[in-house]
Amino acid sequence: MSTSSCVLAGYTRPIIARGWHMKRWMGWVVFALLAWTACAGATDVRKTAEASMLVTGWIDVAPNGSVHDYTIDRVENVPSAVTDLIKKSVVGWKFHFDEPVDAMQRTKMYLRIKATPVDDQHESIAISGATFGDGGDAATDHVRYKDRQPPSYPHDAVESRVSGTVYLVVRVNRQGTVENVAAEQVNLNSYGRESQMRHFRDMLADASIEAAKKWTFKLPTTGKHTADPYWDVRVPVAYNLNVMGAPKQDTYGKWQVYIPGPRELVPWLKAEASMTSSPDTIPAGSISQANTSLHLTTALDGA
Numbered sequence: 001m002s003t004s005s006c007v008l009a010g011y012t013r014p015i016i017a018r019g020w021h022m023k024r025w026m027g028w029v030v031f032a033l034l035a036w037t038a039c040a041g042a043t044d045v046r047k048t049a050e051a052s053m054l055v056t057g058w059i060d061v062a063p064n065g066s067v068h069d070y071t072i073d074r075v076e077n078v079p080s081a082v083t084d085l086i087k088k089s090v091v092g093w094k095f096h097f098d099e100p101v102d103a104m105q106r107t108k109m110y111l112r113i114k115a116t117p118v119d120d121q122h123e124s125i126a127i128s129g130a131t132f133g134d135g136g137d138a139a140t141d142h143v144r145y146k147d148r149q150p151p152s153y154p155h156d157a158v159e160s161r162v163s164g165t166v167y168l169v170v171r172v173n174r175q176g177t178v179e180n181v182a183a184e185q186v187n188l189n190s191y192g193r194e195s196q197m198r199h200f201r202d203m204l205a206d207a208s209i210e211a212a213k214k215w216t217f218k219l220p221t222t223g224k225h226t227a228d229p230y231w232d233v234r235v236p237v238a239y240n241l242n243v244m245g246a247p248k249q250d251t252y253g254k255w256q257v258y259i260p261g262p263r264e265l266v267p268w269l270k271a272e273a274s275m276t277s278s279p280d281t282i283p284a285g286s287i288s289q290a291n292t293s294l295h296l297t298t299a300l301d302g303a
Contacts, residue, residue, distance in 0.1 A: 051115040052128075052258035053251075054283060055082060059109040059132065061294065063102055065095040070109065077253030082113050085125055092302025095132075098293040107294060108133035110281040115255060127300040129278025131234075131288060141223030142289055143172055143231045151211030153239055154203045162200045164188040164259075166208040166237045167279035169266050169290060172217045173230050180268055181212045184234070185279040186261040201261050208237045232269055232290035236282045 057072040070090050072078060097105070112129040157163075165187050171180040183205035188197055212235070220226050242248075260280065270291060282288045 051123075051255035053078075053082070053113050053253065053255055054281065055086065055111045055113055055253075056283065057109045057111075058106055059090070061095045061105045061107070063097075063100070063104070065097070065297070067091065067093050067095075068104055074252055079253065081125060082253075085113070085127065086111065089127055089300060089302040092298060093296060094298045096295045096297050098295075105294065110283065110288075112278060112281045114258070129281045130296060130300055131277040131281040132294050132296065133288070133292065138222055140221045141225065142220055143233050143287065144218040145287060146176060146216040146218045148215045149211060151207040151237065154207050157200055157203055157239065158241070160190075160200070161241060162188065162190050162204075163239050163241050164190075164200070164204055165239070165280070165284065166204050167282065168208055168212055168235045168237060169232060169269055169279075170212055170215070170235055171230050171232050171268065172219070174219065176217045176219055178213050178215055179230060181209050182266045182269075183209060183264065184266055184269075185263045187280055188259045188261065189257045191259050197259070197261070204237075204239055211237075234277070234279060234282050234288045234290050236280075236284050236286070238284035 055072060055078055057070060059070040060068040062068045067090055070086075072083060072086065075083060110131040111127055113125060114128040115123050115125045117123050166183050167185040167187075169182050169184050170178055173179040186201035186205050188200060190200075191197070217231075217233075219231070220228075225231065263279065277288075277290065277292070
């Protein structure tokens, strides 16, 4: 019995991912996708199939913008090819602070790693997106959830076995309620004709937006943002199809099917906030400030 739930760089080489050769893994990805695409009439699935994982950690940035050190969360769960890629890239990163700092700044790091096939023997992996926090300050320095009821899972999406993640941008006013909300990106875990994918992206986005309008938040009570007129935050909403009674799977450090949707312009979001962060790097169930004082100025591959 099934039930649905809604919960809130690179180089090319042969890749071994925790005992699975990536070529074999990609074959299983295509097989899984074909279950939906057979009825959808989509073609050339392998060309568009991607494997992706979200890697989180911490980074220490010196006052001159260079990287002093970094750590990867649960590094033992992350494939060595991915940790090697991150190590190779991070050494070349340079950052800019909105205001001068005189001490090391430690902040959260969220990285989206993407793998795509090159030929029958090789896959290419790259850091496709990154988001960095606004320093390791106290929780009360930032917007936090107060009341957040999850959206309903649209019936048509459940019937079609469609899952995915909606990445919202929410503007919180000084009353702790939602002043504005928009879907910045919607990623699906199923592939079909573009018209079908657009239909399901819109369906999941609309359900998420309607629910988010009723959310309330706790405002910053300490730190430099207490007097802000509003706060823009990014919130991912994940739609998962689960087997009733089955334990929740730990997917950290594992490759997942990932069909990225187009990134939409949010007119009321500051251009700098839109450009300097990647929506799909925010872990499900979390909340991330859209406007941060730390900005990566070099390419994700460190060049």
